[in-house]
Amino acid sequence: MKRIYSAIWGGLLALSAGPAMASTAAPARNDYSVSPNEGWDTLWNTVLLDITVIGVVFGFAALYMLFKYKASGPGQIGKLPKLSRAQAWGFALLPAAVFMADDFYLSAKGWTLWNIYRRVPENALEVKLVARQWQWEFDYGQGVKTDTLVVPQGQPVVLRMTAEDVIHSYFIPHFRVKEDVMPGRVTYLWFMPKDLGTFVSVCTEFCGTGHSNMPADVKVVPPGEFQAWFASNRQAAAPAPAAAPAADPAAPAAAPAANPS
Amino acid sequence: MSLIKEWVFTTDHKRVGILYLIGSIAAFAVAGLMALIIRAEQYNSGLQIVDTQDTYNVFLYFHGAAMILGFLIPGLTGFMANFIIPLQIGARDVAFPRLNSFSVWLFWAGIILALLTFVIPDKPDVMWTGYPPYSVTTAGNTAFYVFTVHLIGFASILASINFIVTIIYMRAPGMGWNQLPMFSWCTFGAFIIQLIFVPVLAAAVTMLLLDKYVGTNFFNPTNGGDVLLYQNLFWFYSHPAVYVIFLPAMGALYEIVSTMGKNPVFNYKAAVYGGVCGIVIVAGEVWVHHLYVAGMPDWLRIGQMVTTLLISVPVGFMVISLWGTLYRAAITYNIAMLYAAACFFLVLLGGLTGIPLAMTVLTVNLSETSFVHAHFHFVMAIFAAFAVFASVYFWFPKMTGRSADTKLGVLAFWLNNIGVQVTFWPLFIIGLQGMPRRYADYDMFAGLNFEKYHHISTYGAILTAVGAALMIINWVWSAAFGEKVKNGNPWGSNGLEWTHAACPAGPGNFPEDVTVGPEWSAYDYSKYGK
Numbered sequence: 001m002k003r004i005y006s007a008i009w010g011g012l013l014a015l016s017a018g019p020a021m022a023s024t025a026a027p028a029r030n031d032y033s034v035s036p037n038e039g040w041d042t043l044w045n046t047v048l049l050d051i052t053v054i055g056v057v058f059g060f061a062a063l064y065m066l067f068k069y070k071a072s073g074p075g076q077i078g079k080l081p082k083l084s085r086a087q088a089w090g091f092a093l094l095p096a097a098v099f100m101a102d103d104f105y106l107s108a109k110g111w112t113l114w115n116i117y118r119r120v121p122e123n124a125l126e127v128k129l130v131a132r133q134w135q136w137e138f139d140y141g142q143g144v145k146t147d148t149l150v151v152p153q154g155q156p157v158v159l160r161m162t163a164e165d166v167i168h169s170y171f172i173p174h175f176r177v178k179e180d181v182m183p184g185r186v187t188y189l190w191f192m193p194k195d196l197g198t199f200v201s202v203c204t205e206f207c208g209t210g211h212s213n214m215p216a217d218v219k220v221v222p223p224g225e226f227q228a229w230f231a232s233n234r235q236a237a238a239p240a241p242a243a244a245p246a247a248d249p250a251a252p253a254a255a256p257a258a259n260p261s
Numbered sequence: 262m263s264l265i266k267e268w269v270f271t272t273d274h275k276r277v278g279i280l281y282l283i284g285s286i287a288a289f290a291v292a293g294l295m296a297l298i299i300r301a302e303q304y305n306s307g308l309q310i311v312d313t314q315d316t317y318n319v320f321l322y323f324h325g326a327a328m329i330l331g332f333l334i335p336g337l338t339g340f341m342a343n344f345i346i347p348l349q350i351g352a353r354d355v356a357f358p359r360l361n362s363f364s365v366w367l368f369w370a371g372i373i374l375a376l377l378t379f380v381i382p383d384k385p386d387v388m389w390t391g392y393p394p395y396s397v398t399t400a401g402n403t404a405f406y407v408f409t410v411h412l413i414g415f416a417s418i419l420a421s422i423n424f425i426v427t428i429i430y431m432r433a434p435g436m437g438w439n440q441l442p443m444f445s446w447c448t449f450g451a452f453i454i455q456l457i458f459v460p461v462l463a464a465a466v467t468m469l470l471l472d473k474y475v476g477t478n479f480f481n482p483t484n485g486g487d488v489l490l491y492q493n494l495f496w497f498y499s500h501p502a503v504y505v506i507f508l509p510a511m512g513a514l515y516e517i518v519s520t521m522g523k524n525p526v527f528n529y530k531a532a533v534y535g536g537v538c539g540i541v542i543v544a545g546e547v548w549v550h551h552l553y554v555a556g557m558p559d560w561l562r563i564g565q566m567v568t569t570l571l572i573s574v575p576v577g578f579m580v581i582s583l584w585g586t587l588y589r590a591a592i593t594y595n596i597a598m599l600y601a602a603a604c605f606f607l608v609l610l611g612g613l614t615g616i617p618l619a620m621t622v623l624t625v626n627l628s629e630t631s632f633v634h635a636h637f638h639f640v641m642a643i644f645a646a647f648a649v650f651a652s653v654y655f656w657f658p659k660m661t662g663r664s665a666d667t668k669l670g671v672l673a674f675w676l677n678n679i680g681v682q683v684t685f686w687p688l689f690i691i692g693l694q695g696m697p698r699r700y701a702d703y704d705m706f707a708g709l710n711f712e713k714y715h716h717i718s719t720y721g722a723i724l725t726a727v728g729a730a731l732m733i734i735n736w737v738w739s740a741a742f743g744e745k746v747k748n749g750n751p752w753g754s755n756g757l758e759w760t761h762a763a764c765p766a767g768p769g770n771f772p773e774d775v776t777v778g779p780e781w782s783a784y785d786y787s788k789y790g791k
Contacts, residue, residue: 078524173695184482
């Protein structure tokens with residue numbers, strides 16, 4: 001079913017935006033040379049340029065006409081020329097064509113990056129995220145649960161997210177990712193932590209009293225440091241000996257499929 | 262006493278319109294006060310002005326719900342449609358005057374119910390969107406939200422039927438569809454959208470009510486419900502609602518710009534059949550852009566990115582037409598025209614910042630940030646509010662027989678116009694850096710120094726508040742003591758409400774029945790000045 005819909009939308013897009021599509025074909029499935037946040041910034045700059053050009057052209061046109069065409073005295077009437085039939089069609093279809101071309105151009109660009117955003121790399125570190133009023137809990141498996149997201153530099157991270165009570169939304173501004181976290185559903189997002197450092201993540205879906213007080217730190221650390229951190233946390237979680245053998249076979253089975261798309 | 266009776270039982274569309282105006286301005290004033298408190302609270306990180314986060318949430322709820330349901334929709338489709346359409350099309354009243362009177366009192370009941378928010382215990386705190394499961398599990402009284410939506414929704418549905426029938430059947434003899442004034446055309450489109458989509462909202466909030474108080478599980482996933490069902494139903498109405506607000510606002514701008522510029526509407530047929538009809542057609546196929554980060558299927562998010570971007574085509578027809586109406590015009594500025602001129606830039610600013618938000622992948626970062634907040638305030642809230650203000654000034658002589666005070670009006674205009682720009686530009690900037698909406702406290706962003714932007718924004722809000730207060734004082738004072746207009750057609754319009762009706766228009770609108778010839782156009786200024 002999903003494939004049929006994709007085909008219909010894709011077909012519509014390709015038919016009406018052939019030229020624009022050609023230059024921005026979807027990337028190969030495992031092409032992750034562009035990380036989502038870098039792609040976001042590039043696309044944002046393109047769109048910002050696009051809307052700035054339109055805004056400046058129309059803004060100055062309006063400003064010019066609002067000053068230029070002031071009535072010089074009472075009784076004066078405007079001199080808008082009467083449009084011929086061809087001119088009327090022209091002034092309708094030409095702007096429509098330009099706007100439509102821009103729409104399809106931006107759609108194609110947006111779709112390309114969207115594919116990167118939704119296709120999780122196979123080597124991604126999977127972390128489960130459970131949201132509740134008003135905290136986040138990151139579950140690495142093997143008994144490691146934290147309220148801070150610690151990730152190794154240079155390895156993609158995928159969060160499989162669900163909520164226990166109401167809808168939340170997990171947002172890491174630095175990595176330009178956000179997805180709602182809902183009861184009864186599992187959603188996901190992935191990002192590429194290239195920069196070392198500590199970044200803030202917050203809730204962006206209104207969830208009640210503590211909505212603006214549920215930040216969590218995202219710490220990007222060198223891979224060696226991550227391994228050490230993970231090992232020490234696993235030991236801290238280990239003391240109950242029964243948990244240790246159960247964790248290994250059970251955790252992967254319980255995890256959602258790695259790549260739903 | 263008889264005066265009160267006259268107004269309470271009135272079926273005159275002009276009085277019903279003025280009752281809508283009073284109710285919506287009351288909602289605007291209280292909700293505006295809430296906005297001021299919200300801005301003051303955000304001035305610094307942490308809680309300073311309100312006592313608890315919950316109080317802040319109640320103010321957020323009231324601001325959103327009252328501005329949209331109590332001010333914008335009733336202001337544009339209640340006040341403006343009621344007052345202007347029958348006069349403009351040469352009708353003596355609407356098709357169903359008693360139904361019309363019933364609508365306005367339903368709306369007033371809704372406003373009163375909304376205002377009770379401040380006195381009941383367990384105040385509703387569900388935002389104007391009322392998303393479950395929060396709205397079901399909260400201790401707040403969601404029923405007040407639901408019944409407010411019901412009352413105002415019924416008023417909207419009844420008004421839609423009323424005005425669709427009025428425009429189809431009660432145009433002055435001889436007035437063809439291609440002679441219908443732009444405001445009537447735009448509002449006709451808005452009412453068609455309302456008639457189709459409001460029932461869906463009513464159904465959605467009713468399910469919410471049942472979930473919370475009767476124990477059904479429409480939105481409860483633990484018993485087989487789905488939390489996203491509500492959001493889909495809600496935005497299936499609430500995105501088209503943006504056009505219910507946008508279309509009449511555009512329509513009023515055409516009237517004002519054309520009249521004050523003494524220019525016919527540029528490429529009228531493209532604006533009507535491409536713009537108005539186009540918007541009616543695409544309005545219902547774009548709602549998923551409110552759910553871009555809500556885990557909807559990928560094909561749907563991409564498909565509706567395309568449909569959402571394509572809104573630029575019908576809007577483009579209207580924009581080209583509005584801009585063209587300025588070409589070689591002979592503009593005389595009055596307060597209405599000043600607001601209309603500001604609207605040119607508001608629609609650009611708000612419309613163009615909608616383009617990144619139409620793109621699924623950019624919205625992944627931008628949704629629920631101050632960027633969105635600034636975007637929809639410009640394109641929906643302020644653009645439409647300025648159109649309402651422009652219309653009040655423009656039709657003020659027709660309503661009261663007096664003219665509004667120009668000096669005070671111009672002063673208030675500049676305060677409003679500068680105020681809104683100062684308020685919302687900083688929010689674009691910090692929104693891009695991650696400032697979320699609906700936050701009272703943003704300590705976690707201490708490193709990004711958002712406070713100084715919130716400072717500027719709050720100063721802007723104060724300017725706007727002063728401007729809005731002066732404007733309302735001006736209206737009230739001028740309605741009672743303003744200078745009487747001697748000329749029935751002060752702006753030199755060729756619209757029927759100016760050429761055939763007195764200022765103020767009396768009962769029955771026109772001294773004698775109005776007919777128009779095939780050459781008549783509301784935008785024909787050839788007789789002006791002669």
